[in-house]
Amino acid sequence: MATPFDDVSVFETVNRYGKSSEEAYAMGDCPNCAAHQFVVIAMTSSRDRAWLRCMNCKLAVVSNGGVASPAVKPLRVPSGMPEDESEVWGEIRECLGVGAYTAAVMLCRKLLMHIAVAHGLPAKDGKDRAPNFAQCVDHLVAEGVVTKRMEPWIERIREVGNEANHEIAPVGRESALDVATFTQKLLELAYEMDDTMARTQPLQ
Known part of the structure; x- marks a missing residue:
């Protein structure tokens, strides 16, 4: 019987992937700290869905078809605001x-x-x-x-x-x-x- 996990590879839990695998890392913009590198926690076999974690601030990010959540917030925060x-x-x-x-x-x-x-x-x-x-x-x-x-x-x-x-x-x-x-x-x-x-x- 099919399960929701059939097409999902979770890193460090399957023999195919490990910490040294290229697939275990991804580049992007962290919406929290603006760092650019993520650890891939899991992804679907089609690679259009992924669960990521920022290597700098540890924020968890989900990518659905290339759309990240939480989203990157544009512009900046001026100082001194009430x-x-x-x-x-x-x-x-x-x-x-x-x-x-x-x-x-x-x-x-x-x-x-x-x-x-x-x-x-x-x-x-x-x-x-x-x-x-x-x-x-x-x-x-x-x-x-x-x-x-x-x-x-x-x-x-x-x-x-x-x-x-x-x-x-x-x-x-x-x-x-x-x-x-x-x-x-x-x-x-x-x-x-x-x-x-x-x-x-x-x-x-």
Whole structure:
């Protein structure tokens, strides 16, 4: 009778494979630590399914037809971010990694508005209403967090975000990465530059 293990080779448990076998190792990008080499724990005979472990951080990764889980998260984490912003940025990167591009763009838009409030824009006006996107952008420019030259990029977030907000129109990978790349730059300007300066030793 067939079993779920018939086409699976588990390394170190069958005579065919061992630690010195080429098949026991694989190259790729670790989604956790960005190392590039994995130990193959097991794989199917067709080699389209594999269970891997990063040789550096020991994270377990599953590859199904060349699609890894957990996915590699693009972009980077700017330093100096408060916890709330850091958590949202982490979620944006996770969305990009798994192809949830519309969700990533909506979170980028929300994060931009949150940064404006964190930099002095009142969370509510006299009518108990939250600021709109344009007010947030104006505040970021007025406070010098972003410059006039960066406004076209903010407009890009607004345009793509509006499409995602008001229409059933999926956002593509390129547009999502455009928006997320600018959002990363905004986080660097809003938090990382101050954090870097605070850690820099004064000139002697």
